[in-house]
């Protein structure tokens with residue numbers, strides 16, 4: 001199942017040449033992991049990924065996540081990535097996405113989508129339906145975020161909910177570029 005989900009991922013890159021994970025491991029540990037990678041490629045963007053059913057469901061967020069509930073951040077759905085991509089940082093040497101990657105934030109998430117009587121809608125269903133709410137426990141990002149598909153395409157909006165994790169002044173996407181795993185910044189891998 002999760003193998004089929006990675007067909008597009010594999011078709012876009014030669015992982016032997018690029019240095020990225022091949023996704024051979026198949027299913028992950030069954031956790032609810034999130035990761036945001038700062039990817040300095042042809043254009044700088046942040047890749048927002050949620051572990052769902054053994055793959056990382058992914059969006060490209062040009063401006064990065066905001067902690068300000070007034071901001072609506074464009075998030076473009078991209079191909080699912082293998083679980084081990086969550087720990088990938090370094091240089092993509094060749095081809096698609098050529099550039100540098102750091103793990104800008106990571107942690108676990110809880111699915112709060114349509115919670116009724118403590119039973120959330122399954123994440124896979126929420127992604128399919130184009131609306132989800134997740135509670136992130138990361139280092140730079142915490143609290144609830146909603147994601148909503150706009151129109152029928154790949155464009156979604158990522159918005160911080162107004163809770164204790166909200167911050168109208170902090171601009172972590174601009175002021176905190178470093179990896180939460182290694183402390184490296186993208187330029188270290190050039």
Ligand code: MN
Pocket residue numbers: 039041045046047060097
């Ligand atoms: Mn990317």
